[in-house]
Amino acid sequence: MITREEQRAAQAYAAEQLEAAGVALTVAERAQIEVADFGLGDLLTTGLMLLVYVNTDRYCAKELVLYPRQSCAEHRHPPFDGTPGKEETFRVRRGTVELCVDGSLHELREGGQYTIPPDTLHWFRAGPEGAVVTEFSSTSRDDLDVFTDPAITRAPVVDA
Amino acid sequence: MITREEQRAAQAYAAEQLEAAGVALTVAERAQIEVADFGLGDLLTTGLMLLVYVNTDRYCAKELVLYPRQSCAEHRHPPFDGTPGKEETFRVRRGTVELCVDGSLHELREGGQYTIPPDTLHWFRAGPEGAVVTEFSSTSRDDLDVFTDPAITRAPVVDA
Numbered sequence: 001m002i003t004r005e006e007q008r009a010a011q012a013y014a015a016e017q018l019e020a021a022g023v024a025l026t027v028a029e030r031a032q033i034e035v036a037d038f039g040l041g042d043l044l045t046t047g048l049m050l051l052v053y054v055n056t057d058r059y060c061a062k063e064l065v066l067y068p069r070q071s072c073a074e075h076r077h078p079p080f081d082g083t084p085g086k087e088e089t090f091r092v093r094r095g096t097v098e099l100c101v102d103g104s105l106h107e108l109r110e111g112g113q114y115t116i117p118p119d120t121l122h123w124f125r126a127g128p129e130g131a132v133v134t135e136f137s138s139t140s141r142d143d144l145d146v147f148t149d150p151a152i153t154r155a156p157v158v159d160a
Numbered sequence: 161m162i163t164r165e166e167q168r169a170a171q172a173y174a175a176e177q178l179e180a181a182g183v184a185l186t187v188a189e190r191a192q193i194e195v196a197d198f199g200l201g202d203l204l205t206t207g208l209m210l211l212v213y214v215n216t217d218r219y220c221a222k223e224l225v226l227y228p229r230q231s232c233a234e235h236r237h238p239p240f241d242g243t244p245g246k247e248e249t250f251r252v253r254r255g256t257v258e259l260c261v262d263g264s265l266h267e268l269r270e271g272g273q274y275t276i277p278p279d280t281l282h283w284f285r286a287g288p289e290g291a292v293v294t295e296f297s298s299t300s301r302d303d304l305d306v307f308t309d310p311a312i313t314r315a316p317v318v319d320a
Binding site: 021022023024025026029053054056058059060061087089091093094110111113115134136137138 | 181182183184185186189213214216218219220221247249251253254270271273275294296297298
C-alpha cells in the first residue's frame with residue numbers, strides 16, 4: 001500500500017526527473033503519473049513511477065521513472081488475445097539502468113537501448129542517480145504481468 | 161536529390177536539435193539520421209530528418225526533426241500485410257507544429273500529442289523555431305507511403 005503522501009512525493013519526483021530529461025508534461029499528465037509499489041509497501045526500494053503517453057490496440061509508449069537504486073521486480077508479459085505478449089524496447093533518457101533479461105545483465109547509460117522479447121523474465125534497477133527510461137512497445141496490459149515474487153500485486157493501492 | 165553537404169548539414173542540425181530536446185544520441189545514431197527531401201530538391205521547405213529508434217514487426221518509434229517552417233508533404237499510410245496501415249502518435253518535444261489530419265488543423269506545442277488513424281491523409285509543418293517530434297506507431301513501412309503530390313518519391317537520393 002502507498003500512502004497519499006508517498007504518492008504525491010513520488011509524482012513530484014517523477015515530474016522533476018522528466019523535466020530534467022527535457023520532457024514537457026501537461027498539468028493533466030502530471031496528475032496521471034502512476035506510482036506502483038507492487039503491494040510490497042517499500043516504494044523507495046521496489047517499485048517505479050509510470051506515465052503512459054499512448055496505449056492503443058497496436059502499440060504503447062510510456063516513460064518510466066525510478067528513484068536512486070529503486071528496482072522493478074522480475075516479471076514477464078504473457079501471451080494474450082492471440083498475441084505473443086508484450087514486446088518492449090527500453091531507451092535510457094537519464095541516469096543509468098541495470099537490466100536483467102532472462103538471466104543476462106545489461107548496463108544501460110543515456111542513449112542506451114534494449115529490446116525485451118515477449119513472455120521473457122526481466123527486472124531492472126536504477127543506478128545511484130535514479131533513472132528515466134522511455135518504453136516503446138506493443139499494446140500494454142499491465143494487469144496481465146506475471147511476477148516471480150508471489151507476494152506482488154501489480155495494481156497500486158493508495159491509502160484513502 | 162540532396163547534396164552530400166545538405167545531408168551533412170541537416171544531420172548536424174537534427175543532432176543539435178535532439179540534444180537541445182534532451183535526447184542523448186550514440187555516435188552510430190548520429191550517422192544514421194535520415195534526411196528526406198521527397199525528391200523535390202528543396203529540403204529547407206519540404207522534407208524532414210528522421211531517427212528510427214526501433215521498428216519491429218509490431219511497433220516503431222522515431223524522432224522527427226524539422227527546420228523552421230519546413231513541412232512534411234501530405235501523405236497516408238495504406239493497409240499492408242493484412243493490417244489497416246500504420247497508426248501513429250505524434251508528441252511534440254520542442255518547438256511548435258501545425259498538423260493537418262483529414263483536412264482538420266491542429267496546433268501542437270511542447271507536450272502536445274495527436275494520434276493519426278491508419279490510411280488517413282495528413283501533413284505537418286514546423287513553426288518558426290523548427291521542431292522535434294517523437295513518433296510512436298505500429299510497424300513503419302515508409303516505402304509504402306502514398307503522397308498526394310505525384311512528383312514525390314519517398315526514398316532519399318543523395319548525390320554521390
